[in-house]
Amino acid sequence: MIAPSIPHNERKRQKAVESYGLLDTQEEEKYDNITSIISQICDAPIALITLLDKERNFLKSHLGVPFNESPRDISFCGHAINEDDPMMIVEDARKDDRFHDNPLVKDYNAIFYAGVSLVNKEGYKLGTLCVYDHKPRTLNTEQKNVLQSLAKQVVMLFEQRVQNDELRLLRDNLERKNKNLEKFAAVVSHDLKSPVNNIISLTNLLKEENQDLSEDSLQYIDYLQQSSASLRNYIDGVLRFYKSDEILGLDKNTVVLKSLIEDCKHIADANNQANIRLHAVLDTVFINEAAIKQVLINLLTNAIKYNDKDQIQIDMHCKEDEDFYYWEVTDNGIGIPEKDLVKIFGLFERLGVVDRFGNQGNGIGLATTQKIVTRLGGKINVSSTLGQGTTFTFTVEKD
Structure with a gap:
């Protein structure tokens, strides 16, 4: 058996894998649907979506095997991500020096393997979409094309997960900022209402008790009354806007x-x-x-x-x-x-x-x-x- 070599960009590749937040997550129907489809199309009893972690091969979806991870040094996928071609096919692992005595071959009868690298938009190979069979064989052109197409779909699901996480974070931040803004508006509006009401009352009193003021002075008081009333209406409007959530x-x-x-x-x-x-x-x-x-x-x-x-x-x-x-x-x-x-x-x-x-x-x-x-x-x-x-x-x- 020959263990897969470590890619030259492993540190950045590993960082890319971790960025999707998929390691050690539970099974998800959208990924299991893809392994089910590719298993039927390729007529293969085992279909996997894998992510190559530091020392293991994590199986995000695993149709046909009871485990969800295996050592990286025995993984077929570890070799697949090192290939220049987008797809690696092993027709009979028993005749391949890399795999003939591999535990997966001996214990799980993994004879045939076909895997397509999951390549993200930055070009990092995250893992594979792959199938296994218990007998020597190959894939026809249609099966190869579908395997490659569905591998791209898997990567799109990975990217969608990141986007959804970013949107959730943005939503949470906006909700928090909105709540803080509501509190601020309520506090400021409440604190402003009292002095504004005092200004209105005092200007009314001033006008009533000083009828002998000049015409200009009375006009200034009118302006002050109008401005104060306008400010009070503005404050009331702000309060109603933010309190509308309560009545809803x-x-x-x-x-x-x-x-x-x-x-x-x-x-x-x-x-x-x-x-x-x-x-x-x-x-x-x-x-x-x-x-x-x-x-x-x-x-x-x-x-x-x-x-x-x-x-x-x-x-x-x-x-x-x-x-x-x-x-x-x-x-x-x-x-x-x-x-x-x-x-x-x-x-x-x-x-x-x-x-x-x-x-x-x-x-x-x-x-x-x-x-x-x-x-x-x-x-x-x-x-x-x-x-x-x-x-x-x-x-x-x-x-």
Whole structure:
């Protein structure tokens, strides 16, 4: 018997093998499927996917043998990765000086061997896809071609594993960063609300108790009040955006549709500025009530704020099919320019439009709305005509 020699690039080759994280892993169906296929195509009782480790041949998939590793110095695959040709074939190991007294030949009757090196994109030979038989033989052209094709597929599975691991790591890092960002936003927003509310209260008090101030001074106080109110709304918006994840975790329940709309109307239109009409044949909906309320309140609030008509008209529709609820909110407001429709759902995206109260939006409400709708398994879309109004349509997936 002749033990296989060590490749000249063994240190880097070994590092490449270890980079896939496959050594000492359990059997996996996707690899076992390949050995099963190649066993049938080659009519061979033994089919293996091997990785050449430092002192052993680890069998990631082993059809036809009871073990999942063997010493490297007796492995056929150790010789195969040293071949210049992509495939090594031993028609009768009993007549080959390298294998005639090999334990695999004597104890497991491994007479015939055909192995294709598993070569990664850097050119390192990681192991083999191979078959054994208990009698002398060879492979036909079709069998050789399939063996080589499936070897490439094995390497693709190796690479896919690495990519999946990298994606999982990236996802975990993003989730951790997002949680930290949520905590930061919540803490900062909470800590800012108190001094902002104090500023608003003090400016109101200052204005009430100092009516003899000059016109310019009173104007400065008005500016301070408006800026403080804008900052408070901004802080509230940030808090709602990050707290939306909490309401998404709430259970669904049966909700009377008319009562739902009335609740939303009282919150979004406390001053009864709008004529809000519901058009629906449904009496009840089975939904996450808190989440849908947040969506509807945001849409109703925008429909009222960005409206220049003497009579604000908002029409709401709701229908269903087997899989979804379909919602529609249409207003007769100022409309949205076509060029801006693609960006209105972006977080902190502002269009530079002043609402009926003289304020600019903070770019958080519609981002929150889209986030909630998406997490509820639906989609939200918008269509608009300048000067005539806007229609938001969204879906919510049923269980």
